[in-house]
Amino acid sequence: MGSLQESLNRFKKQQEKCQSTLKSIAGSKTSSRPTTTTPAPRVVPASTLAKSPLPAVKFSNDTERLQHINTIRKGPVGSQIKRVIDLLFESRQSFTAEQINEACYVDVKGNKAVFESLAKNPKVTYDGKRFSYKSKHNVRDQKELLRLVRTFPEGIAVADLKDAYPNVMEDLQALKAGRQIWLLSNFDSQEDIAYPNDPRVPIKVDDELKQLFRSIELPRDMLDIERDLQKNGMKPATNTAKRRVMAQNGNILNKPKQKKKKKTEISKRTKLTNAHLPELFRNLNG
Template sequence: MALKEQLDKFNKQQEKCQSTLSSIASSRERSGTSSRQYVPLPAAITQNKPDAAPVRFSDNTKQLQYINNIRNSAVGAQMKLVIDLLFKSREAYTAEQINKACYVDMKANKDVFDRLKKNPRVHYDGRRFSYKARHDIKDKSQLRSLVFKYQNGIDVADLKDAYPNIMEDLQALAASGDIFWMTVNTVSKEGIAYPNVEDYPFKIDNELKAIFRDMDVPSDMLDVEKELRKIGLKPATNTAERRAAEQLHGVPNKPIDKKKKKQEISKRTKLTNSHMPELFNSINASSSRN
């Protein structure tokens, strides 16, 4: 109210000044004084402050159109803008702060608000929204511990959103030999991360062992390649082409010696199938004889 009273008082003073000037000009005209004679004006009139540059709404047309397009876009598109903001900043935002940052007005669009609260990649504490990674880890040490919990490997695609520089830490762990990062012939495009451990605590089912023992593997590589092609696999070798090249250059093709003595397992043999102890009965028998 005090500001309004001061404004009214100022307007009245202006009107009074204008009335005074008009009366002075009229009296001089009646007395024959030239109207072009200089008449000093009050200081309140002469000391005008420079006006600020007027705001033209046309200057912000593009921005207003951009904001309007966002708020009229589909719910999924608005959700993506918010999730991208949370992912890149890794900070917590209120609905008002989100509106200022990416122009998604969740108070005016209840669908966006409700669906973001239920989104698995978003955490809502009742007031603020923040990004929720698949795995709650923050540094290389926690990353290593997490990989070692997955003996059969963990998909790197599930790790890359944990924190900003996680891919660099993953490469460092692979370079130091703490983990194996397999990117070839994997289901995941990002690859699979395995812990580098000597022994894996797993058991092989007896039925699988029986299938392995009963499997008849052809002795000729031509037959092996043929069987691989039957099940849709591309052989790494081409025996027919290799043998044709050997004959062309005069290299004799060595016949397969089916009577070749089977190599026996000794104490010095490096064992990689320790999960099948029955294969090494001969070693145990020889040890008992000695």
């Protein structure tokens, strides 16, 4: 506070010295020629300078980034593990602890709990230096995917293939469109199953299953069939109830009958070109 007051006093003395210098210059000019008097400069009171507010301090972008990093590192271990696994899954690359720290701000090397949980995670492979994502089936493209499905003639769950590589679902749809595999739903588990569609793959059906299939008696009424399909989570392609109501109300139009062509009768006015065949003209209308 004392240094500030001394600075203000020095500033005040400088202002007074400048004012006296200006006055002497103005007096010398007035003696030579008449001029308008120059107003004295306004002296700012020392009290006003002392009370002027200081500019507010703004946080830099670097400060905000450090706060964000601190929030991540103080978060639960599970949330930090998820950030690392998401990084490994999306990139499909291997990362050291330092590279993970730079990419997602998780200090794997400096946090023992995070390091041990990450190294033991079933979705992570750790070779002693680098971490990488570990999928259930090690396939990398469509050819390897098809080869894997063909090794499961009884079918393989699509859920076990979803994390194989980033565009595996698109490749499954492409193989289905090319009729190289079948994608069917399991009624018990409500999950999709991929089956190979390859004549080279032997598929053996038990006699018991065949007998069970043949012993199932379908309802005779389409309404009952549609109800059974809806109970099993399937949408019928027909709506028998609606069609029957429309038929009762006469809203279903029958196809128009085609008009029969009128036979052209031969009369005396008809020009006969086949006169050598008289049997054709016995029934001429008069």
